[in-house]
Amino acid sequence: MAETTHIEEIKPPVTDVGVIGWLRQHLFNGLFNSIATILILGFLVKVMPQFIQWALIDSVWFTSGQACHQAEGACWSVITQNIRFTVFGYFPYEHQWRPLVAMIILVGMLVYSREWSRWNKRLGYAWIFSLFVMGLLMKGGLFGLVPVESTKWSGLPLTLLLSFFGILASYPLGVVLALGRQSQMPIIKALCVVYIEMIRGVPLITMLFMSSVMFPLFLPEGVTIDKVLRAQAAIILFTAAYIAEVVRGGLQAMDRGQYEAAESLGLNYFQMMRMIILPQALKIVIPPTVGILISAFKDTSLVVIIALYDILNTTKSILSEPEWTGFSTEAYMFIAMIYYICCFSMSQYSRRIEKQLEYKHTPNQEEKPS
Amino acid sequence: MSTEQNSSQSQSAEDKPIIEIIGMHKWFDDFHVLKDINLEVRPQEKIVVCGPSGSGKSTVIRCINRLEEHQRGQIIVNGTELTRDLKNIERVRTEVGMVFQHFNLFPHLTILDNLTVGPIWVRKMPKKEAEELAMHYLEIVKIPEQAQKYPGQVSGGQQQRVAIARSLCMKPKIMLFDEPTSALDPEMIKEVLDVMVDLANQGMTMIVVTHEMGFAKEVADRVIFMDFGEIVEENEPFQFFDNPQHERTKLFLSQIL
Numbered sequence: 001m002a003e004t005t006h007i008e009e010i011k012p013p014v015t016d017v018g019v020i021g022w023l024r025q026h027l028f029n030g031l032f033n034s035i036a037t038i039l040i041l042g043f044l045v046k047v048m049p050q051f052i053q054w055a056l057i058d059s060v061w062f063t064s065g066q067a068c069h070q071a072e073g074a075c076w077s078v079i080t081q082n083i084r085f086t087v088f089g090y091f092p093y094e095h096q097w098r099p100l101v102a103m104i105i106l107v108g109m110l111v112y113s114r115e116w117s118r119w120n121k122r123l124g125y126a127w128i129f130s131l132f133v134m135g136l137l138m139k140g141g142l143f144g145l146v147p148v149e150s151t152k153w154s155g156l157p158l159t160l161l162l163s164f165f166g167i168l169a170s171y172p173l174g175v176v177l178a179l180g181r182q183s184q185m186p187i188i189k190a191l192c193v194v195y196i197e198m199i200r201g202v203p204l205i206t207m208l209f210m211s212s213v214m215f216p217l218f219l220p221e222g223v224t225i226d227k228v229l230r231a232q233a234a235i236i237l238f239t240a241a242y243i244a245e246v247v248r249g250g251l252q253a254m255d256r257g258q259y260e261a262a263e264s265l266g267l268n269y270f271q272m273m274r275m276i277i278l279p280q281a282l283k284i285v286i287p288p289t290v291g292i293l294i295s296a297f298k299d300t301s302l303v304v305i306i307a308l309y310d311i312l313n314t315t316k317s318i319l320s321e322p323e324w325t326g327f328s329t330e331a332y333m334f335i336a337m338i339y340y341i342c343c344f345s346m347s348q349y350s351r352r353i354e355k356q357l358e359y360k361h362t363p364n365q366e367e368k369p370s
Numbered sequence: 371m372s373t374e375q376n377s378s379q380s381q382s383a384e385d386k387p388i389i390e391i392i393g394m395h396k397w398f399d400d401f402h403v404l405k406d407i408n409l410e411v412r413p414q415e416k417i418v419v420c421g422p423s424g425s426g427k428s429t430v431i432r433c434i435n436r437l438e439e440h441q442r443g444q445i446i447v448n449g450t451e452l453t454r455d456l457k458n459i460e461r462v463r464t465e466v467g468m469v470f471q472h473f474n475l476f477p478h479l480t481i482l483d484n485l486t487v488g489p490i491w492v493r494k495m496p497k498k499e500a501e502e503l504a505m506h507y508l509e510i511v512k513i514p515e516q517a518q519k520y521p522g523q524v525s526g527g528q529q530q531r532v533a534i535a536r537s538l539c540m541k542p543k544i545m546l547f548d549e550p551t552s553a554l555d556p557e558m559i560k561e562v563l564d565v566m567v568d569l570a571n572q573g574m575t576m577i578v579v580t581h582e583m584g585f586a587k588e589v590a591d592r593v594i595f596m597d598f599g600e601i602v603e604e605n606e607p608f609q610f611f612d613n614p615q616h617e618r619t620k621l622f623l624s625q626i627l
Contacts, residue, residue, distance in 0.1 A: 260437050261474035261533075265488040265540060266464035275487055279478050359477050359522050 065323030078327040079334045082318045086334075089154025089314040095146060099157040102134040106160060114349060116356070150228045154309030156338070158228070162300040162310070163342075166235040167293050173236065174243025175282070179273065181248055192244070199241035204299055207234040212306035231303050239296040246288045250281035283357045290350035294343045311335060387446075388413045388544060388575055389434060394443035396429060403429055404440070405599045413543070416576045418586040418607075421596035422622060427579045430596070431546045434577070435466040448543055464492055467537030471549040473529045475521035481508070481532050482517040488540045500539075507535040511565050527558030531565055538569075545569065547578040581626055587611065595619045 011017075027037045058073025061080060068075035079086065088096045109130050113123060138157065141147040153161070180192035199207070211234040212227060219225065254277055262272040282289070301312040309317070315331050318324055324331075389411040396404040403426050411417060419427045432438040433445060436452050436459055445452045448465050456462070476484050485504035489495040495503070508514040511531035516524050521532065530550055537545060547566065551559045563585050570576055570589040580586070586593050586607055593610040595603040595618075603610065603619045611627075614620045 255474070257470060257472055257474035258476065260468075261470065261476070263437065264435055264463055264466070264468035265536070266460040266492040267488070268460050271491045275491060276476055280476075283478070357478070359520060 065321075068324075068327065074330050075327045076330055078318065078324050078331050082324070085155075085318060086311065086314050086331075087156045089158070089309045089311075090152045091154060091157070092146070092148060092152065095140070095148065098137040098140070098145070098148075099153075099155075102137040103157055103160060105130050105134055106164065114352075150226050153228060155314045156311045158303075158308065159300055159310045159312075161228075162232055162235055162303065163297040165232055166239055166296055166300065169236045170239035170243055170296065171289075171293070173240035175247050175278065177240060177244035178247035178251060181244065182251055196241045196244050199238055200245070204234070204238050204302055205305055207238050208302060208306050210234070227306070228308065231306060231308055235296065235300060238299075239292065242292045243289060246285045246292060247282065249288070250283075250285035251277065253284050254281050283354075286350055286354050286357075290347060294346055297342060297346070298339060311338065385412060387411055388448055389577075390444070390446040391430075391434075392444040392446075394433065394440045394445060396426075396433065396438065396440045396442075403599050404433070407443070407601060409594070409601070411544075411575060411577065413575055414573045415591050416570050416574075416589050417578070417592050417594060418590040419577065419579045419594045419596060420581060420583075420586070420622075421602075425596040426599040427596045428548050431468075431548055431577055431579055434544075434546060435463050435468055437468075460492065464488075464540050465543045467540060467542035467545040469530070469533050469537055469545065469547045469550045471552050473521070473526075473533045473553075475529055475533055475536070477521050480518055480520055481513075481524070484521065484532060485536050485539045488536065492540065503539055504535070507538045508532075510538070510568070511535045512561075525558060526554045527561045530554065530558075530562045534562075534565055534569070544575045544577070547576065547580065549579050549581075551580065551582060583611065583627060595622065597622070 028034045054073045056073075058071065059076055060068055060071040060073070061076045063071070063075075063077045064081070065075075065077070068077050084093070084096060088099055091099055109127060112118065113127075136142055136145065138153060138161075139148060139150070177192050177196060180188050181196065183189045183192070208231055211230040215230060216224065258276055258280065259272065262276040267275065301310055303310050304313045304316075312335060315335050319328050319331055387410040389409070391407050391409040394404060394407040395402070407430060409417075409430075419430065421427045429438055433440050433452075434447060436456075439454070440452075447462050450456070450462050452459075452462065475481075476487070479487065482501060482504055485507065486497070486500040489500040489503055490497060493500075505514055505517065508517055511534055513524070513528050513531055516528060516532075521529055524532070534545075534550075550566070551562050554562065559582070563582060566576075566578070566585065567589055576589075578585070578590075590607045592604060593607050594601055595610070595614075595616075597618050603614065603616050605615070610619075611623065614623055
């Protein structure tokens, strides 16, 4: 039974809610914030019209390079006219639908897999199957698909390939290294420490050089390992060392009592880690972990150095053509946008995971766990 | 050390001790924390250990399920001697339940999952059966309605009762309590002690480190007083409280009662 209360419901004052309230709270709350707001507004007023004039009003979109040189504004033609080379690079022109389909499958699977409630055996098989299909599309050689050398893989598919497998493999490897570094067994511990410290003491570029120049020297004659694979391995090994240190931080933040409670239930080491310790420790370190994964994604552009043509490098080679020189601003803005979309999606997704994993606490009961 | 004085339990069918500690010593680095500890616990016995802080009382019970290692002497739990070579310490731990001062519930799991994780993974019990078992013990500790909540959502007293139920789900032969009420607000101590008294009345073998002297008088078969890493005095509760033998015991009792 709902009973009407006798106390009149009073709305908060208009100045505290709605647009005015929002403005006061967020933009003009205090002297310093008001000054900052005005300065930023002033800056935008000065800069934005010019930018819009350049990027939209005076710009040309679908012209040749010559016409671009005549134009006042931005030359977006550098992107539109070269989009296929930018995105697919040296992949044979008439087969470029293959990497396109592969990328669509990858993005589709990633988007579908974002909900954990959908993770089950079927999805696992779907992943295995789609990885196989993607590999087939890229490499060819079966079902009448023309074989394409991995040296021809370039552009966005290469960037996505290196980052996807880089992230996928380095995370578990990093967790294992972190656990190894905490191990009671001195040899395992020493190996992990040496590995982590060595990798962290060397820039990624060096690792890539080593993988492409030095490593083949040690191989017996006639044996070659795919260049893309070597770069991939370097990225994985490099990222894993950083993940390991972040995860170690999470493990150290764990209360000793959690280990003791798990041990006293009779859980063995692997059960304890899997069920009790890692779920909590990995959750604590989601923000720095995602930071590392995002920078790993961006660092794939360093494969430029070993003459792999990722999307940054294909763009550069377009800009080196006489017809398109001088339009690097526009081209790089486009590349920046692609990187931004990927990185922003990752950070948004990580924040969602964090929210999902938040512990439920009632605010009024403050139990000190330790 | 004085000989065993557990006449009250002599009617127990099995008179073989379930825990035997013989001449046990322990050091933290150079610090000699436990000195020549001897203790026998028979099935269904209830033992209360008390003493000033730093006296080593928690360390003794932590040695019994090997959360701490001892360096000299023997500890035999349920027929298995605890040694460094022991491959299957998990097996011993499943027989020994432990309740901690700070509960140590798993904050990322619901209360129900806190209770079932042991039975499912250690006892290899089917999930449904484990959940029924968990609900059974949640009823025993009188909070079945909280099963789907997370530990952070219930009060301290309820958390400690969940922790007791979590240990009971492993159907242990022995329960160790390490100052189970010390971290609780006063009004919550009783609800936890009530559960422990019920458990004692049902014949559980218990070693309880506590300063709750009322509890000691009510359920203990023996009270052990420790100071500076030694067992100073060991007696039946009446004798212990009414007629303490040692100066240190008298001093301690005068301070806490």
